[in-house]
Amino acid sequence: MEMMTYETSDQHKRVRDAKNKSSNGRELSRVFSEDYDAEEILILDPRGPRVNLWNKIFLAACLISLFVDPLFFYLPVVKKEKCIDMSLGLEVSLTIIRTLVDAFYIIQIYVRFQTAYIAPSSRVSGRGELIIDSSKIASNYMSRDFWFDLVAALPLPQ
Numbered sequence: 001m002e003m004m005t006y007e008t009s010d011q012h013k014r015v016r017d018a019k020n021k022s023s024n025g026r027e028l029s030r031v032f033s034e035d036y037d038a039e040e041i042l043i044l045d046p047r048g049p050r051v052n053l054w055n056k057i058f059l060a061a062c063l064i065s066l067f068v069d070p071l072f073f074y075l076p077v078v079k080k081e082k083c084i085d086m087s088l089g090l091e092v093s094l095t096i097i098r099t100l101v102d103a104f105y106i107i108q109i110y111v112r113f114q115t116a117y118i119a120p121s122s123r124v125s126g127r128g129e130l131i132i133d134s135s136k137i138a139s140n141y142m143s144r145d146f147w148f149d150l151v152a153a154l155p156l157p158q
Helices: 002-019 049-074 088-114 120-125 134-144 146-153
Strands: none
Touching: 049 088, 088 134, 088 146, 134 146
């Protein structure tokens, strides 16, 4: 009798572990309301290690942008034969650095389209249900932060 109870609880544990894993075998940190197998594309967990690493990289790119943009004021140079001229070396290096930073902003837009979000209705109850449906993620992002990110990605200082 005790042996049978152990086998049943072991089988129950395996079924429960299988429910907590997605189709590719990785464990999920939160409970999703949608079917795991229905999604073919990569949806990122907002509290996962990939998103945290990307946020740190993106923060570094934003800080570089913050310190590079004021240097565009140093492009004009006063010379004796001309009243004002542009420093070509500084102009090229600043434009290259700023273009690379703008590429990070474009990648940020792509990452935000692939990152799940917590449903506002589940925040009240404290459950924190993640939405992994790509169409819902896109509509939520488009209605809130997309336009701000798009303006930030425009190469205005160059």
